[in-house]
Amino acid sequence: MTTAEEFEGPTTELLQTLIRNECVNDGTGDTGGETRNSDTLVAYLDGPGVDIETFTPRDGRDSMIARIAGSDPDAPSLCLMGHTDVVPVNANGWSNDPFGGEIIRSAEGVDEVWGRGAIDMLNLTSSMAVAFRALANSGFTPKGDLIYFGVADEEAGGTWGAEWIAEHHWDAMKADYVLTELGGWSHEGPDGDRHVTINVAEKGIAWRSLRVKGTPGHGSMPFGADNALIKAAEIVRRLSEYRPAPNLDEVWGAQVASMKLSDEQRDGLMDPAAIWSTLEGMPVPQARTCHACTHTTFSPNVAHGGQKTNIVPDTIDIEVDIRTVPGTTKDDVIGHLREALGDLFDHVDVSELQNSNPTASPFGPSNPLWESVKTHTQVAYPGAKLVPGLIVGGTDARFYRERGTTAYGAGLFSKSMDFATFGSRFHGNNERIDIESLGLSAQYFHGIATDMLS
Ligand SMILES: [Zn+2]
Known part of the structure; x- marks a missing residue:
């Protein structure tokens, strides 16, 4: 698999399963049930050449890490991190089942996957997993480790997810470079070029x-x-x-x-x-x-x-x-x-x-991850420019940045996904993602991982 279209089918299917698993985190310790999504991801990613670890800081709240070990212990590693929990819904405000994971054609003729998490961030969590699986299937032998981190409890600050694992099992999750939410929407800039936002802080x-x-x-x-x-x-x-x-x-x-x-x-x-x-x-x-x-x-x-x-x-x-x-x-x-x-x-x-504390990662031509992200953004959008951004909320990227890792909020969506559209569906009613965006993101993570680890 190399083209965005080829990635669409498997990414859509995995996303539907993750939505239907209904891992709703209302902020209290016994909700979430991320073990369901963790188990789905373990089953999807396990296979020859892949090492899997799971973590249970609290019953029902598993996180998982899959790894393709690198051939050179000194080569930099890359982690694709996606959270597996979603925020609650008010079903009355939705026109379709928020946990149905249905594919519905919009009035504009665009096929979209509906459900809580389609934007935040099961779309990327599944795109990353499909990219990882495709690399494992192709017998990819990275120089540095390729890590996939399906993490619980992001929506309540990471107490039973990234914060806990960083404190107790840092060696399992540590990486030199990390990609996670939020980023990937784009707009036409004042110069007429496509501008894609990558959050660096x-x-x-x-x-x-x-x-x-x-x-x-x-x-x-x-x-x-x-x-x-x-x-x-x-x-x-x-x-x-x-x-x-x-x-x-x-x-x-x-x-x-x-x-x-x-x-x-x-x-x-x-x-x-x-x-x-x-x-x-x-x-x-x-x-x-x-x-x-x-x-x-x-x-x-x-x-x-x-x-x-x-x-x-x-x-x-x-x-x-x-x-x-x-x-x-x-x-x-x-x-x-x-x-x-x-x-x-x-x-x-x-x-x-x-x-x-506020956190920031270096960006610009001297940073290999920045350059790779730029290259693979341009695969989909030739001539596109990257715009570094600041996230005003919080994500799990901070647990990496605090420990010296370069972490970006990244992804790549279709042209229809501008910041206003993305923002209106984020934790909102009628959350949904177009299938084209799923293929673009999976191809993008596949390309960056190949590039950074070869
Ligand atoms: Zn999120």
């Missing part, structure tokens, strides 16, 4: 709880009361108005260069003094993405507190989803909160709910 996660303190009293006499809820309201207001300095780095510059914008918008998005007014002049969905890519963000999303209607509360807890731009440390997060809250900072206790 992701923001940090700094979820914090702010405990706001006050003094209890009788609700019938509020004058001059030290009411924690009133202070909390002001804290939430200050957080929503806080404007940290933007981070306008090389990755952002490449993103801006690739967007169709007026000259004024282009300049404004690269100017710390003008970026806010420029964002305000753009359509909200686009501005929201541009804002998140350039700023450490603060979203107060949960509040708890108060005891009884007639008691002035002495404690309110606010949970803030903070996402940090590259280069931000834990101390910087405290610095931001101090600046945002001003005099009220001394009225809160800050505690950590979750923390992972």
Whole structure:
């Protein structure tokens, strides 16, 4: 198998099985059931020349690793990593069975596989497996190890997946180069060429709880009361108005260069003094993405507190989803909160709910993975340009980058899959992928693995 069309059939079939296995992870420890997808992948990938390991950090939550051992222990290794879990659905919002894995022809005449995970990311998990299987079938003898990692629990932060395996079995998963989600959508750039996004970095996660303190009293006499809820309201207001300095780095510059914008918008998005007014002049969905890519963000999303209607509360807890731009440390997060809250900072206790630092991998002509990704993007789209990007959420790539591995969020989709289409189906209703994209991605991973390991 070498052409994208030849990869379509087997990738579609495997994707249908993975969707139907319904490995729904709602964030609690006993959901997921990824052992079903792990078993499917083990059965699909096992065979002569392939070593398989499975991991069970918790019942029902298996991950698996398949390996074609390299002939040269010093040669660099490549890992294709796909998560096997999916997020829950609200079936009422779907026009077809979210776990049916059906092939349905769209109004435009495009055949699509429907189901939760078709975009995030069972499409790539199956494309990677089909590429790996095709290489094993052809008797491929890599110089460095080729690794396939089907990993559980990505959707809940990797506690029972990549984080656990990295901590307990790093030697099994370690690799010099890694490809995983998210990337591969494309658009026509201002120069008329196809521009394909490859994510080379992701923001940090700094979820914090702010405990706001006050003094209890009788609700019938509020004058001059030290009411924690009133202070909390002001804290939430200050957080929503806080404007940290933007981070306008090389990755952002490449993103801006690739967007169709007026000259004024282009300049404004690269100017710390003008970026806010420029964002305000753009359509909200686009501005929201541009804002998140350039700023450490603060979203107060949960509040708890108060005891009884007639008691002035002495404690309110606010949970803030903070996402940090590259280069931000834990101390910087405290610095931001101090600046945002001003005099009220001394009225809160800050505690950590979750923390992972922002991560980034090198990219550009001196990086072999970047060059290989470019070459194999151009197999499908001659003359296409790669645009490095920053993921504003979190993926399992961070567990590799933290340990020095070059990891990209990559893939390759049909022209119909632009960022807006991809984004609207991601964790959304009516999630589906066109079969052409499945073939393109499988061919792409097959090509890159051949190239990097020969
Ligand atoms: Zn995902």
